[in-house]
Amino acid sequence: MTTTESSTLFAQTWSLYDLITEHNYMFHQEIYQDVGRLLGLRQDHGRYRLLDLGCGNARYLASCLKQFPPASYQGIDLSEAALAEASHYLAACKTTVALTQGDLLDAIEAADKTWDVIFTGFAVHHLMPEEKARFFGAAARCLSENGWLIMVDVVREEQQSRENYLRDYLRSMRENWIEIPAGQLEEACTHVHAHDYPETLTTLQAMASAAGLTASRMISHYGPHYVLLFARSGMTAAIVSPGL
Numbered sequence: 001m002t003t004t005e006s007s008t009l010f011a012q013t014w015s016l017y018d019l020i021t022e023h024n025y026m027f028h029q030e031i032y033q034d035v036g037r038l039l040g041l042r043q044d045h046g047r048y049r050l051l052d053l054g055c056g057n058a059r060y061l062a063s064c065l066k067q068f069p070p071a072s073y074q075g076i077d078l079s080e081a082a083l084a085e086a087s088h089y090l091a092a093c094k095t096t097v098a099l100t101q102g103d104l105l106d107a108i109e110a111a112d113k114t115w116d117v118i119f120t121g122f123a124v125h126h127l128m129p130e131e132k133a134r135f136f137g138a139a140a141r142c143l144s145e146n147g148w149l150i151m152v153d154v155v156r157e158e159q160q161s162r163e164n165y166l167r168d169y170l171r172s173m174r175e176n177w178i179e180i181p182a183g184q185l186e187e188a189c190t191h192v193h194a195h196d197y198p199e200t201l202t203t204l205q206a207m208a209s210a211a212g213l214t215a216s217r218m219i220s221h222y223g224p225h226y227v228l229l230f231a232r233s234g235m236t237a238a239i240v241s242p243g244l
């Protein structure tokens with residue numbers, strides 16, 4: 001599989017993903033509320049630099065950034081169509097925006113600067129295990145001293161095989177995503193079946209730890225849709241407190 005193939009759904013029919021998220025089938029409302037709260041805990045509003053890997057159209061993150069604007073936002077995505085929409089959604093954020101078409105792993109591995117927040121939403125599960133390990137290595141290298149890696153993604157249960165994960169996820173899509181027209185639902189199912197390679201939480205934490213991101217926290221999850229936070233050393237007290 002090529003990364004170009006893995007983004008085909010988004011390149012050709014971005015409107016389908018929008019339809020899915022508008023019906024909140026992947027819990028974007030709750031998840032991005034949590035991401036916004038997380039950003040709100042940082043002490044560097046207006047000053048932090050944010051990298052968004054697999055940004056898509058940045059529609060949901062843009063709402064968080066309006067509240068807690070970074071000094072600069074850099075988005076990377078394979079899909080030209082998504083990036084065109086992202087510039088629209090990010091226009092209202094009081095920040096410097098740079099959008100680049102490209103592969104997220106290539107981009108982070110080639111980067112020669114650091115960011116205070118590296119964010120990635122529903123993109124890393126497209127990578128193979130060895131690529132995910134490289135992703136964590138590169139992200140750790142590119143985080144500033146107090147930097148955070150915020151990862152939103154689908155996660156397999158411990159002991160759950162990919163085959164069983166896909167069986168359960170596809171069943172849930174067919175049962176619950178009732179507002180998606182049948183043809184488009186099958187298109188989405190085909191995409192998930194071909195391109196989703198979620199890891200378990202333990203595996204993600206082990207990969208992060210091996211890369212030096214030894215502090216990790218599961219912020220929330222809605223079924224298999226997780227919000228995870230990784231950092232180089234101890235988290236601030238605010239993050240371990242309940243309420244997020």
Ligand SMILES: C[S@@+](CC[C@H](N)C(=O)[O-])C[C@H]1O[C@@H](n2cnc3c(N)ncnc32)[C@H](O)[C@@H]1O
Binds near residue numbers: 003017053082104152
């Ligand atoms: C499910 S969408 C997520 C969009 C947004 N981040 C969100 O949370 O809703 C996944 C995005 O990742 C992008 N993507 C997938 N693999 C990628 C890769 N290897 N490099 C860059 N972008 C990639 C797709 O083009 C798509 O825009």
